[in-house]
Amino acid sequence: MIRRYAAVLRWSLALADTALALLVVIGATTLRFGQDSGWPLDETRSLPDPKLAVTAFIAMWIAVLWLHGMYRSRARWTIRSDVATVLRATLVQLVATLSLLWIFKLPDVSRLLLGVVFPLLALAAIGIRVVVRKILVLARDHGRNVRYLLVLGAGPRAKAFADLIEGHAELGLVIVGHLKADASDIGGALNAPLLGMIDDLEQVLHTRIVDEVAICLPFSMEEMIEQVALLCEQEGKVVRIPVAPMGRLLSTGLVESIDGVGVFSMANGPDRAIGLALKRVVDVVGAAVLMVVLAPVAAVLAVAIKLDSPGPVLFRQERVGLHGRTFKVVKFRSMCSGAEEQQAELQAHNEINGHAFKLADDPRITRVGRFLRRSSLDELPQLMNVLRGQMSLVGPRPPLPSEVANYDTWHRRRLSMKPGMTGLWQVMSRRSPEFDHWVAQDLEYIDSWSLWLDFKIIARTVPAVLSGTGR
DSSP: OOHHHHHHHHHHHHHHHHHHHHHHHHHHHHHHHHHHHOOGGGGGGGGSHHHHHHHHHHHHHHHHHHTTTTTTTOOOOOHHEEEEEEEEHHHHHHHHHHHHHHHTTTTTTTTHHHHHHHHHHHHHHHHHHHHHHHHHHHHTTTTTSSSEEEEOEEEEEHHHHHHHHOOOGGGGGOOOOOOOOSOOOOOOOSSEEEEGGGGGGGHHHHSSSSEEEEEEEOOHHHHHHHHHHHHHHTTTTTTEEEEOOOOOOGGEEEEEEEEEEEEEEOSSSOOOOHHHHHHHHHHHHHHHHHHHTTHHHHHHHHHHHHHHSSSSSSSEEEEEEEEGEEEEEEEEEOOTTTTTGGGHHHEEESSSSSSOOTTTOHHHHHHHHHHHHTGGGGGGTTHHHHHHTOOEEESOOOOOOOHHHOOOOOGGGGSSSSOOEEEEEHHHHHHOOOHHHHHHHHHHHHHTTTHHHHHHHHHHHHHHHTOOOOO
């Protein structure tokens, strides 16, 4: 299975198996000895340390499942194979448990208890896998945790790979369409729309949300494959090449599989699923805590904005997020009403060299707005964008659609990660007038990303905000 999706699934299943095994032991003990039995196995008095025994039993169960490949990327992932593997693992666990009881001379452990625990363990392990698969499919069907895949090629090989992806809805991948290599590149009825020719690749990447690109072109087109792979790398897209890739590309990726079909993957950006999942946890917890702690400050600022100038307290503006997804960023209003309509008149005074706009003495800024911008408190409502999953606490600066439309190709790789409320650009290049310098800092952040780097950036942001050096 593709590593990016297998990592989260693997650890989710391990945690679920651990929790369910504990519930099974507690439930079976309660059923056997009654509700007043306390901690599992306390009533039997046959174990010197019941808590340690239960911990060891569950740890051994997880280890047995692990050794049977229940947490590894497997060539074929089906309900039938899961049932067969779990039953084999249950038999091994039973034999190992009885052997240990005999070795340590603990014959008084209830055999009826064991007769209840082991069938329930097997049912729980099978059931959780069925449930997880259903949840992942429902999540994709409802647009949750979806990643969009563009297929290059429309021949039999491309169609077969697209059908394979669609047959594994639990991966969360959705085919946005195909691009033909040439006029003869047709492999029958396609389930996804035909979006044009390979020459249209750059336009499609710029006008549609595309997270990943599957290159299913004939291997005789080696030069074209390398060209499109390079373009996708520059744009920060994950590249998948099903079956036998060219040797020169092998040094930059890894071979994975879906249903036994080899897939050569090149991840151009952060691809550590567990790390990114933890980043999301930090975002949710951090944003929620900050919203509660800073609620009195936000209330005072809202009153001040309302009294200072006519207009709404909050300002919403369309921005571009991960791989071109647009969203409405929320800020405290720091300008007069109708400020966006006046920007064209001020464009000639822009202090930024590149695709962004900044004016130190912007006449549209209100009195309260000037304070908000110096202290960066105008960005406080963006915590709502973080909770919604549109932004992160740390990441590249969220650009305007008009800015993205004028990006050079290398600029677009900054869209390969969620935008952030703060970032390396803010603590390192905040006062720089060069847009390319901002982008270079964003790309450095993407290339060297880690949770530790996020924490360091947050720590450096605090003094920058307290010093009042905002724009």
